[in-house]
C-alpha cells in the first residue's frame with residue numbers, strides 16, 4: 001500500500017505535469033487514498049458515525065426495513081449498503097431484520113480493501129460491488145447510505161471580479177492551495193447566483209446526485225427504497241462546507257492530502273429533486289432525531305437498559321448523541337426515495 005507521503009508526492013507530480021486540478025479531482029484522489037489505506041472509524045480513528053456510537057442506530061434501520069418490506073408484500077429483497085464502513089450498521093440492522101424473521105440477500109458497495117476486510121468480519125456472507133452498476137436487477141432493493149454521499153467528490157465554484165470560476169488546486173512553495181480556474185464557469189452555477197458578491201462559493205456533487213438518480217430509477221422499477229442519512233442542508237444557496245477531519249479535530253483541507261477525511265454537506269433539496277426525476281416518491285428530509293424518535297428509539301433504549309442495567313449510563317449518553325439538537329439530532333437529516341409501487345416508509349410523518 002502506498003504511504004501518505006508517496007501519495008502526496010504522486011499528487012504533486014500530477015499537478016506539476018498536468019497543471020492545476022479541480023477541487024473535485026483533489027477530493028476524489030485524497031479520499032480514495034484515505035479510505036483505501038486505513039479504517040478511519042471508531043474511537044482511535046478520525047471520526048465516529050452513528051452506528052459506531054450505538055447498536056440502536058442500526059437496529060432502528062433494520063426494523064425500518066423489516067416494516068416496509070412486510071407491508072410491501074415482497075417475497076425476496078436485497079439489503080444494499082453504500083459505503084458500509086466497518087459493517088457495524090449492517091450487522092445491527094440484519095440482526096433486527098432476523099428478529100422479524102426476515103433474511104435479505106446482502107450487497108455492499110465499497111471501494112476500500114481495508115474496510116471490505118472489516119465488513120467481512122461482521123457480515124461474512126455479503127456480496128461486494130465496486131460500484132452501483134452491478135447491483136442485482138431481479139428483486140426489490142432496500143438501500144441504506146449513512147455518511148456516504150458526504151464523502152464523494154464535490155466541485156466548488158468561486159465568484160471572482162471577472163465572474164464565476166471553478167475552484168482549482170495548485171502547488172506552490174507553501175504546498176497545496178486553492179485558486180480560481182482560468183475559464184468562465186457561469187454555466188455551472190445557478191442563475192440566481194450570477195450577481196453574487198466576489199468571494200461567494202457554490203458547491204455541488206454531481207457524482208452523488210447521479211448515484212441517487214440512478215438508484216431512484218432502479219427502486220422505482222424493481223420496488224424498494226433508498227434511505228440516505230447524512231449531515232447536510234435544505235434550500236442550499238451558496239457557501240463552502242468542505243471540511244477535513246483528523247483524529248476527531250478539524251484540519252486544513254489542503255494540508256496533508258490523503259491523511260484526512262474530506263467531506264461536505266449533502267444538499268438534500270437536490271437529492272430529493274433527482275430522486276423524483278428518477279421516478280421515486282420522496283419522503284423527508286426530516287431531522288435524524290425526528291426519524292429515530294418516530295421509529296421508537298427511546299423505547300429501544302429503555303428495554304436495552306432493563307436488559308443491561310450496568311450499561312444504563314452509556315445507553316443514555318448514546319441516545320443523547322444520536323438525537324439531541326446540539327449533537328447529531330438536527331444537523332443530520334434522513335431522506336427516503338421510495339418506489340411508487342411500495343407503501344410509504346415509516347419515520348417521516350407523525351410522532
Ligand code: SAH
Pocket residue numbers: 031035041049050051052082083084085086089109110111112115130145146147148151152
Ligand atoms: N456508513 C459507514 C461509513 C461512513 S464513511 C458508517 O456510517 O459508519 C464512508 C464510507 O464510504 C466508507 O466505507 C468508504 O470506504 C466508502 N466510500 C467512499 N467513497 C466511496 C465510493 N466512491 N464508492 C464506494 N464506497 C465509497
